[in-house]
Amino acid sequence: MLKRVSHEIPHRALFVLISDFFVPLESFEKGLRLFDHRGHDVIVLQVLDEAERTFPFRQNTLFRGLEDSRELLTEPHRLRKRYLESLERFIEGVKKATLASAYDYQMVTTGGDLEPALAALLSARLRRRPTPTRGHGSAS
Numbered sequence: 299m300l301k302r303v304s305h306e307i308p309h310r311a312l313f314v315l316i317s318d319f320f321v322p323l324e325s326f327e328k329g330l331r332l333f334d335h336r337g338h339d340v341i342v343l344q345v346l347d348e349a350e351r352t353f354p355f356r357q358n359t360l361f362r363g364l365e366d367s368r369e370l371l372t373e374p375h376r377l378r379k380r381y382l383e384s385l386e387r388f389i390e391g392v393k394k395a396t397l398a399s400a401y402d403y404q405m406v407t408t409g410g411d412l413e414p415a416l417a418a419l420l421s422a423r424l425r426r427r428p429t430p431t432r433g434h435g436s437a438s
Contacts, residue, residue: 300329304336314416316343318350323391330399340401341419344392347408350385353378 303313313333319326319342333340349355355374362369389405396403402423406415 301332304329304332304338307336307338310337310339312339312341314341314343316345316412318346319344319392323388323395326392327395330395330401333401334399340396340399341416342392342396342401342403343406343412343415343419344389344403345406345408345412346389351407353381353385 300315330340353374355378357374358371359374360369360371393403393405402419404415404419406412
């Protein structure tokens with residue numbers, strides 16, 4: 299999807315990507331490079347549910363996929379530490395890839411409001427003006 303969108307806008311534009319970005323990290327990085335190559339600018343808002351961030355589950359729990367029909371019955375106390383470590387590595391990977399392309403990154407939880415996070419990022423961008431022009435193929 300990022301490839302299609304990055305090519306449909308022929309002139310330099312600002313894109314705001316809002317997602318959990320639960321895709322292979324390599325795919326996310328490749329998508330960011332497409333935007334960079336085309337000279338676009340990007341704000342990345344990674345949205346996760348508070349339960350995804352803290353894994354508060356204590357009792358045996360049946361997890362159901364929202365985007366597919368998979369189900370997993372687990373004992374959360376056995377998974378919690380490894381899950382949180384993996385999630386933190388993933389979040390850091392998304393953040394690192396975003397910042398490596400000189401794009402803005404912000405983590406937001408679903409219980410929060412996207413508007414203040416986006417407003418703060420846009421305000422910070424205005425204070426940093428003028429924005430350097432990106433060259434094609436640069437990996438700022």
